[in-house]
Amino acid sequence: MILVSSCLGGIECRYNGSHAASAKIRKLVNENKAVMACPELLGGFSTPREPAEIIGGTGEDVLNGNAKIVTASGEDVTELYMKGAAKTLAYAKEISASAIILKENSPSCGSGFIYNGTFSGKKITGSGVTAALLKQAGYRVISENQLDDIL
Numbered sequence: 001m002i003l004v005s006s007c008l009g010g011i012e013c014r015y016n017g018s019h020a021a022s023a024k025i026r027k028l029v030n031e032n033k034a035v036m037a038c039p040e041l042l043g044g045f046s047t048p049r050e051p052a053e054i055i056g057g058t059g060e061d062v063l064n065g066n067a068k069i070v071t072a073s074g075e076d077v078t079e080l081y082m083k084g085a086a087k088t089l090a091y092a093k094e095i096s097a098s099a100i101i102l103k104e105n106s107p108s109c110g111s112g113f114i115y116n117g118t119f120s121g122k123k124i125t126g127s128g129v130t131a132a133l134l135k136q137a138g139y140r141v142i143s144e145n146q147l148d149d150i151l
């Protein structure tokens, strides 16, 4: 079973209430080859919510306590992001995920790129906190831009 970001499956769970549906991922879900999870909703957020970015590093740094996740208005929401990451990892274990496809650029789901913490639209190389935790646990995590690698 493949685990995918809910917003890639068409759920309107992004911070601004939108989705990021991919026809290929929706097909996987419809064929019962993939299940969806949104780490931020699992962590306790609702939609819509304030955008947040990792300040001072990447998802790996957040896991190590060396960076934090802060909203555009300055609220430290690291704990909720960590909770969402842990719940997503537990779900991946529960379904024995064979692959994980997460939405690129998100402070939770980004697996190759994230925003740089300045809320200016600039990106850096690195993972969001959920993708980092899943990678540390040994899972293969790819983005919607790498679907051809596994499909």
Ligand code: SF4
Binding pocket: 005, 006, 007, 008, 013, 014, 015, 037, 038, 039, 040, 041, 103, 106, 108, 109
């Ligand atoms: S946390 Fe992940 S699944 Fe949820 S809206 Fe953000 S990118 Fe999509």
